[in-house]
Amino acid sequence: MGVSIEEAIQIVPSPRQMAWQEMEFYAFIHFGMNTFTGRQWGTGEEDPQLFDPTDLDVEQWVTVCREAGMTGVILTCKHHDGFCLWPSAYTAHSVRSAPWRGGQGDLVREVAEACRAQGLKFGVYLSPWDRNAPTYGDSPAYNRYFQLQLTELLTQYGEIFCVWLDGACGEGRNGKKQVYDWDGTYRLVREMQPGAVIAVCGPDVRWCGNEAGHTRRSEWSVVPAAMRDTEKVQADSQQADDPAWARRLTAEDEDLGSRAVLAQAERAIWYPSEVDVSIRPQWFYDPADDDQVKSAEALVELFERSVGGNSALLLNVPPDRRGKIHERDAAVLRELGVRLRRTYGRDLAAGAAVWASHAERDAVAAHVTDGRSDTYWSPPAGVEQAELVVDLGEPVVFDRVMLQEFIQGAGQRIESFELWGQGQAGDDWVLLDEGTVVGYKKICRLNLTTAQMLKLRITGSRIQPTLSRLGIFCSQ
Incomplete structure (x- = not known):
């Protein structure tokens, strides 16, 4: 069964x-x-x-x-x-x-x-x-x-x-x-x-x-x-x-x-x-x-x-x-x-503006950078692939991206994802990393990168993904 x-x-x-x-x-x-x-x-x-x-x-x-x-x-x-x-x-x-x-x-x-x-x-x-x-x-x-x-x-x-x-x-x-x-x-x-x-x-x-x-x-x-x-x-x-x-x-x-x-x-x-x-x-x-x-x-x-x-x-x-x-x-x-x-100690994405691939979910997309563990974003029910774009306001140097699902309320759902970076508005998007599951926490270890925009593409999920946090950090 x-x-x-x-x-x-x-x-x-x-x-x-x-x-x-x-x-x-x-x-x-x-x-x-x-x-x-x-x-x-x-x-x-x-x-x-x-x-x-x-x-x-x-x-x-x-x-x-x-x-x-x-x-x-x-x-x-x-x-x-x-x-x-x-x-x-x-x-x-x-x-x-x-x-x-x-x-x-x-x-x-x-x-x-x-x-x-x-x-x-x-x-x-x-x-x-x-x-x-x-x-x-x-x-x-x-x-x-x-x-x-x-x-x-x-x-x-x-x-x-x-x-x-x-x-x-x-x-x-x-x-x-x-x-x-x-x-x-x-x-x-x-x-x-x-x-x-x-x-x-x-x-x-x-x-x-x-x-x-x-x-x-x-x-x-x-x-x-x-x-x-x-x-x-x-x-x-x-x-x-x-x-x-x-x-x-x-x-x-x-x-x-x-x-x-x-x-x-x-x-x-x-x-x-x-x-x-x-x-x-x-x-x-x-x-x-x-x-x-x-x-x-x-x-x-x-x-x-x-x-x-x-x-x-x-x-x-x-x-x-x-x-x-x-x-x-x-x-x-x-x-x-x-x-x-x-x-x-410092999340470079804290409070950053966020856009969702489904416009009606833009209002809750900001939950991924609000610093709270009890809020989250998700696309409409039944949507298994979605995108989030984080605007850092200016080019930022970083080499770590942290993702967290809302597991306490919605379980583990994300099956695959990609991270893309854009140096500044109008530049080409560059693939930075790709991975599979997220769960409680996923830390993506990147080469030192400079970008103003970061895009998370969720390419596979179970029914409907959730994301409680998208954090950006620099180890240098």
Whole structure:
């Protein structure tokens, strides 16, 4: 039977998904036992005495993230080794047994409070796989244990914006693999933190498909519901030294939401993409990586291709054994923030005059340059191809164009578009760029261009396109 295009455009983000999407860019903090052992995946047999950062400064973590332009922090509260960064009542394998803070510390609380103090949102990563828990592999018993620990995180640390659940499912001490109670876990999050999205192995946010920062040319947020079921039952038991661990997108999963794909689906859902990638080659700090920190230029490109490719960016920044973000990472992140603010701090199209290809829609065309997210333009019902022309008043130098659809009210509709520039009135129009989907945000990276007029030609859409914003920026 398939999902019709009429049905697809009725699918919109939930309020929690929309609030998450608008965060755009936030930090992953991988810090824990692995920081002190040099491993990426611990065994669960590590001595808690090893956890003893000498100069821990979570305010520095949050300051660096904020200055980079990030809006939140997700902390690895428990990784696969089972060591808890809070004094869990359900295991001794935690900071309670560590020399740090004399066994009285609670790193989750410190990070949550530092985020609140600086205006960033706080999220939690809790590994379903636990290589220390003796009940892992005894599915009913371990599911109770996991959900009790999750309850601690959801009830003791204020508002949580994201619960990040990866799909790792290796063997326990008894040689068995666990059957996770995903549905029970989801109910728990919905009850205790109704505003939190559940990411990756969850119903709200999906993994982009790789850990290398690669994005699809066409990233659809409306996809077959079967994709969510696939994520939920994912069992990723690959080891960290496996070359396939940081696997890339393949041709087979490049197309997730085209008309052809939806026509074969029983049902479709809003299931947007998150790109997770580390600033270093590995997720936990390793001094051998100090000279392999991504450059600010590389991070700008990563931001523009992920956030500007209808995804969110989750950038991992691993603190070192002191308990600080390394000076090299911090310097690069500060430079990233400077570059993003310099580029996107001023919209050259703000308040510019706009004309529509359908004259009766000229009055609402100005919504694309009014700076508001709750207004939008669309052509008459049933019109799938349309044009907008923005007059900047005089020739302007720019190299970035930002497009945004009105997804919260009308879903994702644009399938293809072209951008044309005209130096000044009477000059020939020149093709600047062309693309496919827009969704929440599309950033077009152009060569340095001088033009007074910019034309957006929507060459393909679902029933009727919408546009909430057309912004013009310069990175120079």
